Amino acid sequence: QLQLQESGPGLVKPSETLSLTCTVSGGSISSSSYYWGWIRQPPGKGLEWIGSIYYSGSTYYNPSLKSRVTISVDTSKNQFSLKLSSVTAADTAVYYCARRTLVGALDAFDIWGQGTMVTVSS
C-alpha cells in the first residue's frame, strides 16, 4: 500500500533554511485525485498546515508562512519537498508529509508519513 517517508536534517541553525523531502512508495505521485502536503506540530501543541502541491506543480500555502515556504515536486523520483527559510526556534516541530485525497465526498489527509523532528538551534 502507499507509504510516505520524510527525510532531512534533524537540526537546523537559526536563520538558515529547513529542507525536507517526502518519498512516496507503493503508488504514483502523478495522480489527478491527490494533493501532497506538509503539516507540522510543535512539541506538545496542535497541528498546523504548511502547504500543498499538485503533481503538475500547482501550490497553495498557509498565508502565515507563505513568505518563507517553497514546496516542489519531482515526479521522476516520486518525491515532493519542503523548504522553509529564515527559521527560528518557533519552527521547531515534528514535520509530517501527507496525501490529501479528493474523491467523491472524501477530501482529507488520508495517508501520513511517520513524521520527522526538526530542531532549530545553534
Next chain:
Amino acid sequence: DIQMTQSPSSLSASVGDRVTITCQASQDISNYLNWYQQKPGKAPKLLIYDASNLETGVPSRFSGSGSGTDFTFTISSLQPEDIATYYCQQYDNLPPVTFGGGTKVEIK
C-alpha cells in the same frame, strides 16, 4: 482564516462510557469537516470525513455529525485503545486548511 474551536481540551472517562467532543467553526463550513485521531508519538489517522462519513476500516463506535458551524464527534463506548488526542479539521474556503486545538482523551 476560519478558526476551529474544540471543546473540551481534555477529558477523562471510564471504559464503556459515551464520549462527545464538539468543534465550532468561526463561519459556516457546510459539512467540510474531518476528524483525526493521534496517538502519542504517532501521525494522525483519519477517522471521519465530510462530517459524518466513517473512513474505511474505522470501528463503528466512532461517529460524527453536524453542519454549518457546529459539529460533534462521538465514541459510543470508550475502549482502552481509544486513548489519544482528537482533532477536527476544516477544508472549506482554502487556504488555509485549519485544525482545531485538539481534545486529549484519557481513561478514568
